[in-house]
Amino acid sequence: MENNIEILAPAGGYDTFVSAINNGADAVYIGGKSFSARKNAVNFSDKEIINAVKYAHLRGAKVYITLNTLLKDSEIKDASEFVKFCDSAGVDALIIQDLSVLAMIKNMNVNLVPHASTQMTVMNTEGVKICEKMGYTRVVLARELSFDDIKNISEKTNCELEVFVHGALCVCCSGQCLLSSVIGARSGNRGDCAQPCRLWYNLIDYDGKKVFKTPKYLISLKDLCLVDEVGKFKEIGVKSFKIEGRMKSKEYVSLASNAYHTAKINGSVSSETVAELENIFSRSGFTKAYFNSKIGRGMLNFDKNNDEVYKNIDENVLKKASEMAKNEGVKRKIEIYARVLKDEKILVKFSDDFGNGIFYERDIVPQTASNAPLTYEKLYDAFAKLGGTAFSLEKFSCDLDENLFVSAKDLNSVRREGVRLLEDKILNTQNRKTVKNFEYHTENKEIEKCGFTASVRTSEQLETVMREDVFEKIFVPYELYKKYEKNFKNDNRIVCVPYDTFGDKMPDLSGIERISATNISQLGICREKEIFAEASLNITNSVALDMYKNLGVSCAHLSNELTIGEIKNMKKCIDTEITVYGKIAVMLTKACVVKNGIGKCGCKSEKFLYIEDRLGKKFPVITNKLNCTNTIFNSAPIVMSDRLNEVKNIGVRYLRLEFTDEGKDLVKSIISLYKSGGKCGFEFTRGHYYRGV
Template identity: 30%
Template sequence: MNAPSAASAAKPTSLRAPELLAPAGSRDAIRAAIENGADAVYFGLDSGFNARARAANFAPDELPEIMEQLHSRGVKGYVTLNTLIFPSELPVVEALVKQLTLAGVDAVLVQDLGLARLIRAITPDLPMHASTQMTLSSSQCIAMAEELGIERVVLPRELSLDEIRKIRSETTLPVEVFVHGALCVSYSGQYLTSESLGGRSANRGQCAQACRLPYDLVCDGKEVDLGDQKYLLSPQDLAAFSLIPELVEMGVASLKIEGRLKTPEYVANITRHYRQAIDQSVAGQPVDFTAQQIEEMELSFSRGFSVGWMRGCDHKMLVPATNSSKRGVFLGKIVGVRRETVVVQLASSIKRGDGVVFDCGKPVDDSQGGRVYEVFRGRESLEAPVSSGQVELAFAHGSIDFESLWVGQQVWKNDDPQLTIKLRKSFESLHPIRRMPIDIAVQATIGEPLKITVTAPGVAALQLASEENLQLARKHPLSEQTLRDQFDRLGGTPYELRNLSAVIQGEPMLPLSLLGKLRHAMTAALDAALRAHQPRHVSSGSALADLRSMLPPREAAKQSPQLALLCRTLDQLRAAVDLGLSTLYADLADIREYKEATAIAADKNVQLFLATTRIQKPDEMGIFRAIAKHCEGERRAAGILVRNLSGMRFFAERGTPWIADYSLNVANDLTAALLHEKGAQRITPSYDLNRDQLVDLVSAVPPAWLEVVVHQHMPMFHMEHCVFCAVLSPGTNKTNCGRPCDTHDVKLRDRVGMLHPLKADVGCRNTLFNATPQSAAEVVPQLLKLGVQTFRVELLDQKPDELPEIVGLYQQLLADEVSARDVWSKLKAANRTGVTRGTLEERRDPLAIL
């Protein structure tokens, strides 16, 4: 294994190398990233507030040591604060931000808009990167983040190369792109499944990976036989090494590897390969990995490699649906089962000691597997790896139940001990393996000190001089080769000499001992320069207190509480206008129906707000313009229910009234204040808030700002992936799928038999809704006492004749004519699937698993 080096990309080129950003879930992973070529690492803190709560995160007190370790090797360190923050947590986060600012952290990743505002109020000197959790899927979304002082944007994984290129052309902010690792089927920041089913919020770093579970597909009431396709929401892993030249060419600032929950060996392995891909791309060379290189990456972790969405949507490729766990490298198929051995037709290499697993159509944890004890061909026991033909594999006695294996069964190699040893050596050495290239310019003049100017990546030029003047040489005058030989003696340091140039006047000489002393002074100066960071300013008082002091005072309710209703069909809307409600919402899959929806509401003099899509990608501004037409003229909609930052900006600039929906992830008073300043008439709190956290938010802002959803089917997965296309169409994407979503009613059945409705929107994105409607009836009396005036019920598939009972119960609750318990009881009896308290339930164990 050759040590990676920035010097390998020394060939002159007009292309700029993007940063290679590696994950670090442990100290070993940090070392693995450094020694294998990462330019930066990202990691979380065990104080929370990062989107990988299960990673081996670091204590805040470790930050100075970690940052010195990274900076001494020319590597940057980014801290993830990329979760939603609740009001009671903001003082803790404020102190934490000050701590990591003074520790020299190079940037923080954030999701929460209010946190971004707080950080910038605390210090102007800590760079902020927008996490992919912020769902910035277009340049219009990014413009809002830029207003908050965001300096880099991590783009959603769901973007194609063409979409990334367009965003690059429309924004000046640097962009960061994921190039390798696990893909979640849901948009980051828009994933509510773990919260809905088990109280574990992905927006709080507690994802339970429900996308990796098996589901059955029920179409129009009948189960569809999909054979071995059970993992309908489990994408293959992203592996975009072949696309690095295009990403380099379009000027992406940072290429990111996913994997803070992965092993240090994974970090070493994947970082090394992408270092090579970047260096080859910048040097103008093709990136053409060998089968062995790809196999090495698959062995560290692979559910099957794909380019994700980067070549556009190919739903069948993205989710083959036949597995959901790490399998490694496809080894071959069983062609014979004997008493104590199995015969395999090889598709890749195998040797003694390798680990294999037999694919039983179940998660790897439930499959058989073991370590290969011997490899036979005929009667010969093979020592060297073999990659073709048929071989007989033997295992430790009793480790395999051969009677449960069958001819034709797939076999996967999931471990190579020799590779693991090789990878560990790359980061367990006591001496640096990766070295930083330095260039030295020498000035040698008799009667003057020897002067050197040293340049290294990320460091200002250093100038040093010998303690003694140069004398006239009697025997061995200094030469450029002598200088090169002496300054190249950098073993044990993290530096390597790349170029040395010398201007030598006359025949000067300097003892080798003094040259060695100057060399040591040079490395010490480089060490100090790399570790140094500019002093940073942090507010002496409480920036949080200052921001909160600008909030308007809470005022008593000025009107009677009102109930709003969200309809998802025209039939529901026709029934709703006769229920005496003053405010309705239309969230229709076909926005061409918004014209008729607006007319229905206008005829009854009902305020109607039209919902935007949750995602807006490049070239989709036409959807906003089409919706905006219905907010003009005499028979117009009252405004817009906005679900993304681009829509907020678009309708605010047009002066169209708008309401902020739950997908904007408002979890604290600072975020609420920000959206109110931008013109939001009302703000829907995030679904991540439980009962106590919602009460905290209501207590922290004027309650008239808020509109609380009290009845709904939780939108769990919101996906670019289209299940309709993947399994009900011969096509691959929306251009050739035939739109089965228009004619079929589809539900996904989970392991406990619940049937979750699947819907497609105008952008062909799918939402999987929880089968069980959720009610917050029990918290309504408390919210009323706190001054909340507007509550919302959201329909899904309810028939028009079901609306009077649902709406009537909540109207009576708001009028204090029935108790919350009565509402709860009657709703439970009226709905076949039952009603849960959902995210507003007061939970004792917030980490309860699915």
């Protein structure tokens, strides 16, 4: 099999990084002390990043830094300084989520290349194309794609594709999970996920009854393992195979790196290797997840918690993995030539197979030997001592006069200096550009007024909202638009494109003048329309907002994770919107809670099921019909009816009332509440407007 593909391993600390390289990883992704989506990993100091790059590059491997969290305006300067540091350290690429970091890479003239993180939720051909157009050299595809989806994308795009092949699976599409954020202010988009998906929940059916006598792990997926599918991915042109696990042990990383390296070389691994991978870390066994489109309860740890993940690791497997972690790995083969002649300074040449070479003349003149003169064997032994370096001696030659003597100390000194010079040559082969400081200027559009909008989920809500004259815009799901298409007025109604445009299953948007984009891919296919951006695009700073303006967005719903102060201080180059009422979406999942729970599809119903947590909080679940996925909403609505004077003075153009599972009477009373500016009498939340993440 061809071996130009990349095995990409994780490392949460330096020792794990070394183990990954030495066990066959072609590249390793790591995080710095800030702006990384694994805040609770050990992560790397600046000095460790420098050492990691040197260690990897000397061994022909690459280093990618994960700068894949959302940034606030107050963090832009520090983030740009970190980008500058990564460039100076020789990092190969940045894995990024926030478009402000892409702006930094393009603006600062750095040598780094941008990789689009899976946090960007790129799930189809159009998404890859728009990333490529923006300047990304690689896209990390959403985990929810099947093999056929990925094959189709590969055939229609030129960008490098990276896919997850091993490790933990989030039940929610990456970048779309706010569950940890709304429950405990620990945001996955900020690298601090508390993993509430691993807890048990009750399932409440359409009639309000519990489906199971005991709670189930309804949204806890098993771990992914596609080690026996590497050959198929290679055939369709996937560039990089990614192993999850920056929070995992070096034993786990060593074993996984070695297994996938073996699969890369041989096309397969033994059943024993798969069993070892499962034993070192898995949640109740492995799953192939979405690879073969067989989505069902078998993907889940449905009846079990995850305690056994940390128990019962076979002693022999752990011992083997521990030994692997000590591997020195494959070394770079070099050739050394030494010229040791009478009355001349010693001259050496060190070279590798990649065209890197140095000549070095040392100010040492051999003496006449009184006894035990230098021989070829003695010279060879002196220069072959390359332990602790990235090199191994492949070939040695010399020109040596007879009856000469050079001390062992001097020969060792010549060898060490030759190694140092060759290392410098290898590490400095790239012509680096002159880096600039980050300067990015955005406009701040003045708004004339602040008005209300509404979004609806059901026919009943739409009919109720349409009778009101308070709303400047009404956001309507695509399914409802199709139902009311003949009577649909384009004056103030905007069609929300479904979240779940996986693969290339896109809705027919012909004849629609205004759309609200829920995914970056939709910006490419809707260029001729007026585009509103939903909160799912995760806009948290002025630079990202301006980048979306350049992509054709005329109005953007800002991230639901911003505070009032952060919104007020943001420069707004286009109209913006925030939610002042509603149960915000906290998950988009392709693993259908409805079908996995009650055994049948809920696509034909506008009704909601609920998952209930250990505190008795009920989270509404609705089925999205385009691709049979679920959206899970927060248990309590944001309410800001008594704070309208405050939110009308933070520079946003629209205040949205977002209706989910409310009946028509409750919709009417909520509208009245916002007209009067009164206080509500039911359980609610202020969201992140006063606490942030």
